[in-house]
Amino acid sequence: NAGVTQTPKFQVLKTGQSMTLQCAQDMNHNSMYWYRQDPGMGLRLIYYSASEGTTDKGEVPNGYNVSRLNKREFSLRLESAAPSQTSVYFCASSEVSGLSNQPQHFGDGTRLSIL
């Protein structure tokens, strides 16, 4: 039972390079999310996908794009990396219905450094 799988686990980029972070879940969840975690800032939502075929901006979307490839996969792309995007990135998924709000399941993160 893999849960949420993120690749890669670590990455170093140079300023201006592009990169795609991959995320896949095997729990048949409808909703998927991308967060960044910075010291003292908690988790900040970058983008989310409420269901297959939809994506929406979160709190800090600038400099990022996303693709909900299918129900399982949700990728995050940095088109032109900047040092301010150095962070730990987490993907999460959850099942949401009108009657209850299930918790999120998180991957182990991608540690991204931009020089």
Added chain:
Amino acid sequence: AQSVTQLGSHVSVSEGALVLLRCNYSSSVPPYLFWYVQYPNQGLQLLLKYTSAATLVKGINGFEAEFKKSETSFHLTKPSAHMSDAAEYFCAVSNAGGSYIPTFGRGTSLIVHP
């Protein structure tokens, strides 16, 4: 609108002592509340959740939290700290009436001294 405030970015306790991590929330509709734990180099894991069934919620690893509507609080407690409890703890709020997307607090780092 919803928000979460975690009082204290760091909490230090001795092994065997009571653990109390504070969380206050703001929500315009009845909330769902969660506590997550994050161990070093790992993602967040659910400790417990409140979804209106009972105000005292028991979670994994001996943790529990009490929902107090009058105080808009959802503090996390454990009677006796263990070294393995050292981690980062996050409180989160969401709701079914508005945005189901949770808002996270900034986290509290629990330090356990032998």
